[in-house]
Amino acid sequence: MVSRRENISSILFGCFLVIFGLALVFFRASFVLLLAEIIQFILIVIGLWKLFCTLILKRGEDKFLPRLMALGKALLYVIFGLILANRVDFTTGWLIFFIGLYQFTVGIIGFTSYILLARDKVRNIKSQLFISLIHVLFGVTSMFGSERITNTLFRLGVYLVFIGFTYVNDGRQLITRNEKARKLRNRIRIPLPVFIDAIIPNNVLIKFNEMLVGNEDTVSERFSNKLPAKDYDEDSIVHILIHVGKTGFDKIGHVDVSYKGKVYSYGNHDIEAHFAAGAIGDGVLVVADEKPYLDFLKTRGTSVFRFGIGLTEKELEELKYELDHILKDVTPWEATTEKQKKSYIGKVLEATKGQAFKFKRGRYKTYFVLGTNCVLLADELLGNNGINLINVAGILAPGTYYDYFNKLFHTYGSNVISKMLVHPQFQEPLVEVKPVTKKEKRA
Numbered sequence: 001m002v003s004r005r006e007n008i009s010s011i012l013f014g015c016f017l018v019i020f021g022l023a024l025v026f027f028r029a030s031f032v033l034l035l036a037e038i039i040q041f042i043l044i045v046i047g048l049w050k051l052f053c054t055l056i057l058k059r060g061e062d063k064f065l066p067r068l069m070a071l072g073k074a075l076l077y078v079i080f081g082l083i084l085a086n087r088v089d090f091t092t093g094w095l096i097f098f099i100g101l102y103q104f105t106v107g108i109i110g111f112t113s114y115i116l117l118a119r120d121k122v123r124n125i126k127s128q129l130f131i132s133l134i135h136v137l138f139g140v141t142s143m144f145g146s147e148r149i150t151n152t153l154f155r156l157g158v159y160l161v162f163i164g165f166t167y168v169n170d171g172r173q174l175i176t177r178n179e180k181a182r183k184l185r186n187r188i189r190i191p192l193p194v195f196i197d198a199i200i201p202n203n204v205l206i207k208f209n210e211m212l213v214g215n216e217d218t219v220s221e222r223f224s225n226k227l228p229a230k231d232y233d234e235d236s237i238v239h240i241l242i243h244v245g246k247t248g249f250d251k252i253g254h255v256d257v258s259y260k261g262k263v264y265s266y267g268n269h270d271i272e273a274h275f276a277a278g279a280i281g282d283g284v285l286v287v288a289d290e291k292p293y294l295d296f297l298k299t300r301g302t303s304v305f306r307f308g309i310g311l312t313e314k315e316l317e318e319l320k321y322e323l324d325h326i327l328k329d330v331t332p333w334e335a336t337t338e339k340q341k342k343s344y345i346g347k348v349l350e351a352t353k354g355q356a357f358k359f360k361r362g363r364y365k366t367y368f369v370l371g372t373n374c375v376l377l378a379d380e381l382l383g384n385n386g387i388n389l390i391n392v393a394g395i396l397a398p399g400t401y402y403d404y405f406n407k408l409f410h411t412y413g414s415n416v417i418s419k420m421l422v423h424p425q426f427q428e429p430l431v432e433v434k435p436v437t438k439k440e441k442r443a
Helices: 004-027 029-057 064-086 088-119 126-144 148-175 200-212 216-222 290-299 313-327 338-342 344-352 374-385 398-409 438-442
Strands: 237-244 254-259 262-267 280-282 284-289 303-310 330-333 355-359 366-368 416-422 430-432
Touching (some): 004 029, 004 148, 029 064, 088 126, 088 148, 088 366, 126 148, 200 237, 200 398, 237 290, 237 374, 254 374, 254 398, 262 290, 284 344, 290 344, 290 416, 313 374, 374 398, 398 416
Antiparallel strands (some): 254 262, 280 366, 303 416, 330 355, 416 430
């Protein structure tokens, strides 16, 4: 269970980002110069202290090679501090350039997504083009504009302020035991940069695997094999499956939706239609029974985080409507070539006896890993129970979903009612304990 200390840390970190962002907004280059001076002073002090320890305090204690390495490390601290002191403008200029390059790249990704959607004759995509052009414009001005440092620091400051408010709001809701908050709030959120969101699922899994080594007591405190109490009818629960593999793109994660024991998995599953190293291809929807699907993922060494969301009757109707809306555009498809049968799609269909579909038209006809991907389809199915992101980057990553639902699971009174981990090392799923309200504790 997330501790109160972690919740307070979320608030403090959010406050730090807000203050840091406001400093960039109001003082811009002056604040960066001050920050650089502080960092270079700290680096030089650390380096000199390490030199003193190596040459004086630990003289004669260590062997020659470890002593030489410690000396070199100490000198590096001092050298980097001196370089930073004399090349602050140069360092700041490169930092701004890389921020601009990131914005420009996001714009190009968004423009690629727009072209693919336009090719498939998807309607109402002008906003996609507009956001992409804004990113390209900001990127170019950050890299080459006459006032690039001042303007970019202002935009970075505003972004950090909004990120900070998101962390503060998360921490506040995690601490506050609001027993009336029975619905999952459709909150407005500012996402982290996509390269940070992309590593969240793998980092969570790494921490869990580290916890397993010689820490069985910690695992048993946090997880159990006991299924959570059912406050909702089974047919009123939709599950979000976020799975993480060991290699390549599998480390970034994948998102599926499961309802009434059926998994809906969207991806670039047709290996014969791959383009741009598998980033683009025909969108394929796999529909399979959940249990054999999870068993299949375990055999591949894949771990799955399974969040359960309790829905009201109205929300269930919305889910069914969105599901019917998506399924009306599909046509059955089979893996026919030898290459397809030996790939992921052939193996999953054989193991689960599931069905595969391609899209005749619409947004999901073409899969794009940084645009129309598995997270986007899951978010559309969830409707108002999904993430209401202010889509600064235009890219949804599985890490965004994990972070969002994990925080809501630890929010008192939310209708993210369960969290399980299906792990290859365990025969049964590990059920994480959800925080309870004071009223529930007394009961």
